[in-house]
Amino acid sequence: MNITVLPTINAVLNASAAVAMVLGFVAIRNRRIAVHRACMLTAVGFSTLFLCSYLVYHAQVGSRPYAGGGWLRTLYFAILVTHTVLAIAILPLVSTTLYRALRTQFARHARLARVTFPIWLYVSVTGVVVYWMLYHG
Secondary structure, three states, X not given: OOHHHHHHHHHHHHHHHHHHHHHHHHHHHOOOHHHHHHHHHHHHHHHHXXXXXXXXXXXXXXXXXXXXXXXXXXXXXHHHHHHHHHHHHHHHHXXXXXXXXXXXOHHHXXXXXXXXXXXXXXXXXXXXXXXXXXXXX
16 A cells, blocks of 8 residues: 555545534434434544554654745644644543443533533544645645
């Protein structure tokens, strides 16, 4: 496999996770629990695939420097720093939120999901933004 395609695949996986999360959010707001569950498990699957692919790529290639300048450089690093810090936090948050749902601890699940969802969505969307700025900016 040509490893240079992995950043694009990673962006697609992040975007797919974000779409699945939003659909899951809409489903739970409409009390469509089975649809919510399917969407959120799909989002977890996409995010897991992303993490594996991301680790493989960066273990082989390392990091790519941002080539832009000016205010876009400042914007890029602001997005990158918040994305990175929250990406570190999201793994235990998603894991715990998922665990509580699978253990039918729905009240505890819902309380934590209110924190997890916006952070996870932000990390997924900014992952796509970082990709776009690095490879297409």
